[in-house]
Amino acid sequence: MAIDENLLQKLIKMQKALHSSLRLKDVLEACVTEFSDITGRAKVAVFLADNEGLSFKLMSHKGYSEASVEEMRSVPFTADSLLRLVMQKRESASRATAQEAPDLSQAIMKREGSQGQIVLPLQATNLLVGAIQIDLLRPENLALEPFLKEAAEAAAGAVANSILFGRSEFEKERLNTLHKAGVALSNSALRVSDVLQIAADTSLVISNTPCCAILMVDPQAEAFRVAAFKGLDAASLHDFDLSLTGSIAGRCLASGKTEYVAEASRYPHGMPRSSDNSVFGSAAAIPMMYENDQLGVLMVFSTDQRAFSREQIELLEQLMAQACTAMHIALTHESATSQIVQDAHTGLYNQLHFEDSLVKEIERSQRHKRNLTVMLVDLDHLARINEYFGREKGDEAIKHVAQIIRESLRDIDVPCRIGGEKFGIILPETPVQKAADVAERVRQKVRKETAPGIGMVTISVGMAAFPDNADDAEPLLKAAEQALDVAKFEGRDRVKIAEVAEQMSGPIPWEELAKQARLAVVSERQAQLQNKLAPDAAYQPWMRAQTTWSQRGKKEDE
Numbered sequence: 001m002a003i004d005e006n007l008l009q010k011l012i013k014m015q016k017a018l019h020s021s022l023r024l025k026d027v028l029e030a031c032v033t034e035f036s037d038i039t040g041r042a043k044v045a046v047f048l049a050d051n052e053g054l055s056f057k058l059m060s061h062k063g064y065s066e067a068s069v070e071e072m073r074s075v076p077f078t079a080d081s082l083l084r085l086v087m088q089k090r091e092s093a094s095r096a097t098a099q100e101a102p103d104l105s106q107a108i109m110k111r112e113g114s115q116g117q118i119v120l121p122l123q124a125t126n127l128l129v130g131a132i133q134i135d136l137l138r139p140e141n142l143a144l145e146p147f148l149k150e151a152a153e154a155a156a157g158a159v160a161n162s163i164l165f166g167r168s169e170f171e172k173e174r175l176n177t178l179h180k181a182g183v184a185l186s187n188s189a190l191r192v193s194d195v196l197q198i199a200a201d202t203s204l205v206i207s208n209t210p211c212c213a214i215l216m217v218d219p220q221a222e223a224f225r226v227a228a229f230k231g232l233d234a235a236s237l238h239d240f241d242l243s244l245t246g247s248i249a250g251r252c253l254a255s256g257k258t259e260y261v262a263e264a265s266r267y268p269h270g271m272p273r274s275s276d277n278s279v280f281g282s283a284a285a286i287p288m289m290y291e292n293d294q295l296g297v298l299m300v301f302s303t304d305q306r307a308f309s310r311e312q313i314e315l316l317e318q319l320m321a322q323a324c325t326a327m328h329i330a331l332t333h334e335s336a337t338s339q340i341v342q343d344a345h346t347g348l349y350n351q352l353h354f355e356d357s358l359v360k361e362i363e364r365s366q367r368h369k370r371n372l373t374v375m376l377v378d379l380d381h382l383a384r385i386n387e388y389f390g391r392e393k394g395d396e397a398i399k400h401v402a403q404i405i406r407e408s409l410r411d412i413d414v415p416c417r418i419g420g421e422k423f424g425i426i427l428p429e430t431p432v433q434k435a436a437d438v439a440e441r442v443r444q445k446v447r448k449e450t451a452p453g454i455g456m457v458t459i460s461v462g463m464a465a466f467p468d469n470a471d472d473a474e475p476l477l478k479a480a481e482q483a484l485d486v487a488k489f490e491g492r493d494r495v496k497i498a499e500v501a502e503q504m505s506g507p508i509p510w511e512e513l514a515k516q517a518r519l520a521v522v523s524e525r526q527a528q529l530q531n532k533l534a535p536d537a538a539y540q541p542w543m544r545a546q547t548t549w550s551q552r553g554k555k556e557d558e
Contacts (some may be wrong), residue, residue, distance in 0.1 A: 241270025373435035491515035
């Protein structure tokens with residue numbers, strides 16, 4: 001067709017804009033801007049064809065209302081629209097009025113007050129890359145359709161080139177990401193927690209989502225346990241189906257193949273929710289296997305449907321192959337060294353592990369700008385239990401409290417025995433108020449469940465938060481110790497949170513209260529020690545008699 005000088009100039013300008021960048025985002029924005037300019041500031045939307053999802057995905061737009069944008073965000077190939085006609089015939093389609101248009105196109109034309117709609121295929125080397133939809137403000141611009149078809153052919157080449165460039169860049173980034181993950185895993189292959197952290201963080205980068213979970217097989221419970229998670233609502237983990245049979249993760253591990261649920265919201269799969277309590281639209285489960293050993297499953301989630309591409313799934317599978325090798329080494333190492341960091345009496349970690357873990361968890365919290373809470377737990381009146389029931393029963397009471405602590409915590413928490421009747425617990429990624437709820441549940445459970453052969457026992461709990469109370473291990477522990485002393489000073493069997501200097505509310509300054517509490521605790525211990533050194537009441541008359549006879553003998557000698 002003959003092109004007038006004005007349109008020719010606009011076509012040349014559009015081609016320059018389209019070829020000024022190889023980034024897909026830039027090319028698509030140039031398409032929207034230039035086609036809108038050519039058609040007298042019409043509303044323009046650019047879609048890419050998703051052949052896996054069998055739909056057109058809205059990639060860039062200009063001028064449309066939020067309602068129309070939401071409706072066009074993902075348009076199935078089968079939807080009654082001009083886009084479907086373009087998909088079927090691979091040629092442009094247009095309608096002058098809304099009444100003539102298919103249902104979806106009609107709804108958008110009415111909402112936008114369109115004076116005509118044109119949809120143009122973006123086709124390069126017989127491949128339909130996508131489509132451009134134009135809602136005109138003036139009906140006479142429908143006559144531009146033949147020229148717009150030629151302009152769309154030029155745009156299709158630019159879009160196709162930018163997609164190819166993006167794929168090559170993605171391949172480079174994929175190899176780079178895998179290389180970095182491999183190096184990090186090889187450097188951290190002796191600690192399960194580090195392997196889990198690296199695997200989780202890398203999977204989020206690859207899948208372009210903030211939500212994932214790593215589930216490890218628990219043979220004793222015949223179920224999965226959540227070993228690590230990111231971006232999930234902690235309360236919703238109770239709804240997570242962790243069974244080895246019937247769940248997404250269970251099917252994945254049983255088959256040894258990735259399980260992809262593209263439209264998860266249609267099915268009640270027993271999945272958790274995102275940290276903002278949103279329902280997930282899609283999920284992928286990748287098996288974690290070392291040779292023939294079933295270790296667990298990585299799950300990634302998105303609130304969007306069909307969120308994960310084949311390339312992303314393949315990359316996650318390669319990542320898990322690396323992670324499983326590192327995990328096998330770490331599990332073997334930790335099994336061999338567990339006696340070094342484990343308290344033999346309770347099965348919890350020991351003080352050495354507590355101190356080492358606290359430093360590392362604080363560093364990790366600083367790096368990721370996350371909360372952390374330290375909880376110190378003291379079994380009340382252990383000396384009296386030992387005195388009245390014997391030391392064996394005292395040991396049973398310590399085991400009883402340790403078991404309740406272990407049952408009440410998450411897999412990512414670090415429970416330790418750091419003294420005779422004293423426990424230290426690290427709660428990563430936990431604000432102090434949520435940690436206080438955990439502490440109160442533990443306290444009530446200890447009080448409610450009687451210790452065998454003893455009866456009711458109680459605990460006192462002191463807590464301090466990073467970064468509110470301190471940003472280093474030593475002052476953070478000191479703040480938790482102060483809170484524990486105050487809990488004992490105020491009567492025991494309670495949870496106390498260390499106050500922050502600028503938020504102190506009591507009649508006595510916190511530091512002064514903590515000092516008084518410390519003196520009272522020390523004084524009480526000294527009194528207990530004196531009682532232990534003092535002779536038993538049954539022998540006191542005999543001791544007095546012995547003293548009297550001794551003194552009388554001295555006088556006679558004189």
